[in-house]
Amino acid sequence: MQATERSLGVNFIGTDEVPGDGDVFYAYAPAQDDRLSDEFTNVSAAQADLAIQKAADAFAAYSKLTPTERAGFLEAIADEIEALGDELIERAVLESGLPKGRITGERGRTTGQLRLFARLVREGSWVDARINPAMPDRQPLPRPDIRRMLVALGPVVVFGASNFPLAFSVGGGDTASALAAGCPVIVKAHPSHPGTSSLVGRAIVTAAQKTGMPEGVFSLLHADNEVAQSLVAHPAVKAVGFTGSRGGGLALLRVAQSRPEPIPVYAEMSAVNPVVVFPGAIRENFEKVAKGLAASVTLGVGQFCTNPGLVFLLDSPQTESFMETVAQEVRATSPATMLNSRIRQAYEKSIQQLHVLPGVHLVAEGEVPAEASRTEGRPALLSTTAPLFLSNEALAEEVFGPSSLVVVCNTEEELADSLNSLEGQLTATLYATEDELQQSAFDWVALLQEKAGRVLFGGYPTGVEVCEAMTHGGPFPATTDSRTTSVGTAAILRFVRPVSYQSFPDALLPAALQNANPLGIWRNVDGEMTKREV
Known part of the structure; x- marks a missing residue:
């Protein structure tokens, strides 16, 4: 399939569309398991440096724009992405192998979160303005006028994710x-969907030009690993956003920490997202829980960072029939295209390695593909016991694909020990009746919140709502900073830092801190939240 001319080989260094000086590579269609004719070029280290210099030059002007101007830019990006229409959807489907409905929904999520941040910026109170007016007559010492707010860090490097060609x-x-925080952005496109990346990159550049943004506020680069790491090492870069594997995230973290000026890397990495099911929940909602669990495990061919890779069951008379119901759903699920043959091969290898371990049983596999495929992932359900789980750390490792390991626990003590042995997670889900939790000797909610950034009571973790209250993060190695989220409006806090202004003339203060409160935002004035003038 030939792509349209405007999707071929695009790098944007600021608003300049340039061919890369590095190696040539090609797009790939996983559903057809075939290389596309589209030719792309990686940038050289010198070109990457130019993009960062442009971002650094743009920072002062961009960070000082009014909230209305920045919000308008974000809304314009959303408009331009939507204006791409079917061309973007078709390209993303081609390069990812994901179904059209999934990509269409992901486009809506992408434009929706851009508009969500636009509303946040336009309202303005997110800057957390705090004002303590001077107290010249205070004894024994007077208090100076001190005012504090959050300000943008500087240029940010963002690494595109393979499993979400639009939303991440x-x-x-x-x-x-x-961008909402006031930081110019340099995006390193993911090689799994270069054409999709180029289309969206062009949309952002177009939006920047239409809204009069400073040159260099955004760049899109195709780059190899060496140049990608040089982006992180560049002294003008102040933070990094990453979604992907643990190995990739930790490699970037090492580069960032070895700099003369270390910088934060906000990496969302591996998780197995445990689901804990108590007997009472099975008795009350047997089929709903079983079928919902199977659907969550196989959703999107298991290629979600919130895929429930571990299920813990307290043994009961219903355990065997519950597992068989889940198994029936798994067997009836057809294999589907994964993001590329490398990911599919890694998935199959992981399942084989688990299956041969003593005490691990392959309970069910999905339907066999009609023809041999290098890219279709076959769902799988495995099981083991808590003692065996605790004796082998490999059983707690993430398997990226449509599978889950069921761990059967004979006692609550075994369950608690198993959960305590886990690393940090993005999510943890609890299915139980209120009576079971109240009568237990363990505080299961407290235990799970120590392990995860989002704790669910019922439901399944594969849906991540984009809203103010969402936390998509968690203790290491789910993320490199458990205090942050990569989804929801609190994500803006990753790219800012606090600054206090002491004894400043009112006219020299940022608008958010001026006496008259010209932005009309909520501010903390001597401990009281108010919009009043000072």
Whole structure:
């Protein structure tokens, strides 16, 4: 399939569309398991440096724009992405192998979160303005006038994710939140969907030009690993956003920490997202829980960072029939295209390695493909016991794909020990009756919140709502900073820092801190939240 001319080989260094000086590579269609004719070029280290210099030059002007101006830019990006129409959808489907409905929904999520951040910026109270007016007559010492707010860090490098070609990529949440904070962004496109990235990159550049943004506020680069790491090492870069594997995230973190000026890397990495099911929940909602669990495990061919890779069951008379119902759903699920043959091969290898371990049983597999495929992932359900789980750390490792390991626990003590052995997670889900939790000797909610950034009571973790209250993060290695989120409006806090202004003339203060409160935002004035003038 030939792509349209405007999607071929695009790098944007600021508003300049340039061919890369590095190696040539090609797009790939996983559903057809075939290389596309589209030719792309990686940028050289010198070109990457130029993009960062442009971002650094743009920072002062961009960070000082009014909230209305920045919000207008974000809204314009959303408009331009939507204006791409079917061309973007078709390209993303082609390069990812994901179904059209999924990509269409992801586009809506992408534009929705851009507009969500626009509303946040326009309202303005997110800057957390705090004002303690001077107290010249205070004894024994007077208090000076001190005012504090959050300000943008500087240029941010964002790495596109393979499994979300829109929502966690060029125009995704990291880019949206960094631009909202007042930070120019350099995106390193993911090689799995270069054409999709180029289309979205062009949309952002077009929006920047239409709204009069400073040159260099955004760049899109195709780059190899060496140049990608040089982006992180560049002294003008102040933060990094990343979604991907643990190995990739930790490699970037090492580069960032070895700099003369270390910088934060906000990496969302691996998780197995445990689901804990008590007997009472099975008795009350047997089929609903079983079928919902199977659907969550296989959703999107298991290629979600919130895929429930571990299920813990307290043994009961219903355990065997519950597992068989889940197994029936898994067997009836057809294999589907994964993002590329490398990911599918890694998935199959992981399942084989688990299956041969003593005490691990392959309970069910999905339907066999009609023809041999290098890219279709076959769902799988495995099981083991708590003692065996605790004796082998490999059983707690993430398997990226449509599978889950059921761990059967004979006692609550075994369950608690198993959960305590886990690393940090993005999510943890609890299915139980209120009576079971109240009568237990363990505080299961407290235990799970120590392990995860989002704790669910019922439901399944594969839906991540984009809203003010969402936390998409968690203790290491789910993320490199458990205090942050990559989804929801609080994501903006990753790309800012606090500054206090002491004894400043009112006219020299940022608008958010001036006496008259010209922005009309909520501010903390001597401990009281108010919009009044000082």
